[in-house]
Amino acid sequence: MATGTAAALDQLRTIFPNKVVTPDIESEYQAAVATPWSQTCWTPAAGYMYLSNVQELTETLAIVKKTGVKFTIRTTGHNPNVGFSSADKTAVVLDIRQLQSKELGSDGVARIGSGSTWGEVYAWLEKQKLSAIGGRDQQVGLGGFLLGGGMGALPNLYGLGADGVRNFEVLLADGRLVNANAKENADLYRALKGGGSNFGIVTRFDLDTHPLINVQYTINLYNPEDYVEINKATMAIQNAMENDPKGGLFTNSNNGFVAVGLLYGDTPSERPSVFKPFHNLKSLVTTESKKRAICTITTKVSQELYDDVYKSWTEVCKSLPTDYVLHYTIQPMGKAGVQAGKDRGENIMGHESIPQCWWVFTCEWPQEASDDAAAQKAVDTIAERAQLLAKEKRALLDFKCMSFATASQTVLGSYGADNIKRMQETAAKYDPEGVFQKLQNGGFLLRDNI
Numbered sequence: 001m002a003t004g005t006a007a008a009l010d011q012l013r014t015i016f017p018n019k020v021v022t023p024d025i026e027s028e029y030q031a032a033v034a035t036p037w038s039q040t041c042w043t044p045a046a047g048y049m050y051l052s053n054v055q056e057l058t059e060t061l062a063i064v065k066k067t068g069v070k071f072t073i074r075t076t077g078h079n080p081n082v083g084f085s086s087a088d089k090t091a092v093v094l095d096i097r098q099l100q101s102k103e104l105g106s107d108g109v110a111r112i113g114s115g116s117t118w119g120e121v122y123a124w125l126e127k128q129k130l131s132a133i134g135g136r137d138q139q140v141g142l143g144g145f146l147l148g149g150g151m152g153a154l155p156n157l158y159g160l161g162a163d164g165v166r167n168f169e170v171l172l173a174d175g176r177l178v179n180a181n182a183k184e185n186a187d188l189y190r191a192l193k194g195g196g197s198n199f200g201i202v203t204r205f206d207l208d209t210h211p212l213i214n215v216q217y218t219i220n221l222y223n224p225e226d227y228v229e230i231n232k233a234t235m236a237i238q239n240a241m242e243n244d245p246k247g248g249l250f251t252n253s254n255n256g257f258v259a260v261g262l263l264y265g266d267t268p269s270e271r272p273s274v275f276k277p278f279h280n281l282k283s284l285v286t287t288e289s290k291k292r293a294i295c296t297i298t299t300k301v302s303q304e305l306y307d308d309v310y311k312s313w314t315e316v317c318k319s320l321p322t323d324y325v326l327h328y329t330i331q332p333m334g335k336a337g338v339q340a341g342k343d344r345g346e347n348i349m350g351h352e353s354i355p356q357c358w359w360v361f362t363c364e365w366p367q368e369a370s371d372d373a374a375a376q377k378a379v380d381t382i383a384e385r386a387q388l389l390a391k392e393k394r395a396l397l398d399f400k401c402m403s404f405a406t407a408s409q410t411v412l413g414s415y416g417a418d419n420i421k422r423m424q425e426t427a428a429k430y431d432p433e434g435v436f437q438k439l440q441n442g443g444f445l446l447r448d449n450i
């Protein structure tokens, strides 16, 4: 039997003549390469397969298995780690964006094809005066966001995106299409809530919906020289959020400004008191690059740490060319958000029940600039320094959020020994031949991420 990339593409072309894009179809191929949101992932693959439905995906996966070709699953390509939803000439990209079904059950559960973006889902649900826990950016896809945990705008009010999944419809390596929920395949259900693409391809997410609420959303820009007061206000809000889960916050230290997102899951006539610490700051100022590198750590809440990281960040910024922007964001996660996950049957990420900060360090730089390594080095350096500072202050937590991690970070290994064992057992049970470990091109995979 013929195996390898060429054999796989031949077989796919025979069965699906109009769905395979290879380098000989020049313009379509270039468009396929340049589809990911993250330009770091514009790497030419051996071929691109555009799947319209689950049947086609099932047949494609069977050919992948038979020929032993490497593959990767792609929706929007928002994950900037090279090879996670992209590939080189040795592998085939399975593009599932056309899995677009949307159905609202009488139980209020929204059954949504895994090719959708959050913008599409929000617009559709809004017509029914409903919403779901999704990404803060409309272009992000459901797949990577929900399988990686998923930090929404108001994590303490509803928990993480993964905790809002009532059921996953999953295509397993042996071709079976199964449901994973609290009653059926419960081990798989839990493993998928943060365990990434280790167990199968999710074809549909069934999501809890919430009545549409009006949300206050302000982004203020502050003068970075005021960083001590900004960090003090950030801390105060994080503390206040422990008592008022309607509050949401991000503090993004950027090139020349600090952007603070103040979100509130209600529209009281008075400004929410939870945000008071930011109202009086005097440093308020009045505002697309897509090549990016990221890195993450998780810490306890500590003003001293926030201030020291800020100082360290200003130092690292100096090492970069002027058109490279290194910035970082403080993302609070509170006890209520962690509890929401526990109340919904536990996820696989092993969060501690304490107020915490999910940091994301990001570098963005122009497509034409060639020194990609400098950007990655900058995020790695600031993340390492922040980690050291946190360790010194006994504020470092193990958890690393998949959505914000760079490829070399041990994400699955940060979930704790019990959860690692759970994921390994689940993978062995649902994918005994190890197809998702051996043939998947990249990702935070059990084969090398524990």
Ligand SMILES: Cc1cc2nc3c(=O)[nH]c(=O)nc-3n(C[C@H](O)[C@H](O)[C@H](O)COP(=O)(O)OP(=O)(O)OC[C@H]3O[C@@H](n4cnc5c(N)ncnc54)[C@H](O)[C@@H]3O)c2cc1C
Pocket (backbone or CB within 6 Å): 037, 072, 073, 074, 075, 076, 077, 078, 079, 080, 084, 085, 114, 134, 135, 136, 137, 139, 140, 141, 142, 143, 144, 145, 147, 148, 149, 150, 151, 152, 196, 197, 200, 201, 202, 203, 403, 404, 442, 443, 444
């Ligand atoms: C501008 C921007 C804003 C963001 N905002 C947020 C935010 O508010 N909150 C947050 O938590 N994260 C956020 N992220 C991070 C984002 O959630 C991750 O990058 C996520 O991996 C993107 O998922 P995707 O499906 O859109 O992208 P892709 O890059 O296509 O997929 C990401 C990974 O998931 C796998 N995958 C995708 N779909 C499936 C599936 N159905 N079955 C199995 N595996 C699958 C892919 O193989 C790949 O490994 C943001 C990122 C960017 C660039």
